[in-house]
Amino acid sequence: MNLSESLANMSIQNDNTEQIQKKREDYIGWTDYFMAVAFLAAKRSKDPHFQVGACIVNQDMRIVGVGYNGMPRGCSDDIYPWEKGKKKLYVCHAEMNAILNKNSSDVWGCTIYVKLFPCNECAKIIIQSGIKEVVYVSDKKAKKVEYKASRQMLKDAGVICTQYKPKVGTIVIDFDEDNDSSPLETEKRSE
Numbered sequence: 001m002n003l004s005e006s007l008a009n010m011s012i013q014n015d016n017t018e019q020i021q022k023k024r025e026d027y028i029g030w031t032d033y034f035m036a037v038a039f040l041a042a043k044r045s046k047d048p049h050f051q052v053g054a055c056i057v058n059q060d061m062r063i064v065g066v067g068y069n070g071m072p073r074g075c076s077d078d079i080y081p082w083e084k085g086k087k088k089l090y091v092c093h094a095e096m097n098a099i100l101n102k103n104s105s106d107v108w109g110c111t112i113y114v115k116l117f118p119c120n121e122c123a124k125i126i127i128q129s130g131i132k133e134v135v136y137v138s139d140k141k142a143k144k145v146e147y148k149a150s151r152q153m154l155k156d157a158g159v160i161c162t163q164y165k166p167k168v169g170t171i172v173i174d175f176d177e178d179n180d181s182s183p184l185e186t187e188k189r190s191e
């Protein structure tokens with residue numbers, strides 16, 4: 001008797017009326033999942049113009065780092081400037097934060113999922129850290145010199161860059177989905 005026959009048999013013995021349940025089919029795929037983590041991280045950004053998120057995944061499909069664009073630790077995001085032209089002196093990019101936030105010894109051979117194609121500074125860090133693949137959604141800054149440079153460096157360093165079109169347009173997170181009756185009571189937390 002093979003595994004599925006013996007599992008079916010066990011189910012019949014436990015309850016004669018029980019139907020064998022098939023797995024659900026509308027779960028999200030790996031790439032949508034990792035990209036969604038990057039997009040969710042971006043929601044933490046305080047940048048009023050551009051929110052970017054990044055998620056680094058190792059060869060075992062484990063998330064080893066997540067980051068978003070923000071001011072460095074200790075540099076108040078209420079005081080440091082968010083204006084175009086000024087913020088670039090201070091803001092840490094999502095990719096850099098994801099690499100620095102890693103919970104593994106290194107990110108060698110990993111894939112980074114990002115909302116936006118990396119700039120030249122992030123490309124250097126991606127290459128030097130051993131990341132082997134960049135999966136991105138938006139390429140809206142492609143014409144800028146920094147992004148032309150990053151594309152060239154990533155290409156020459158053999159880092160595969162793939163623009164990704166998510167399989168689904170939106171992913172809805174409903175915090176109430178397992179609550180049968182009363183809506184979730186919100187608890188005030190400091191953020």
Ligand SMILES: Nc1ccn([C@H]2C[C@H](O)[C@@H](COP(=O)(O)O)O2)c(=O)n1
Nearest residue numbers: 047050052069091093094117118119
């Ligand atoms: N690959 C990127 C590109 C940009 N960011 C961040 C940095 C800024 O907060 C914002 C864009 O700024 P701008 O280029 O308009 O001066 O997005 C990032 O995290 N990763």
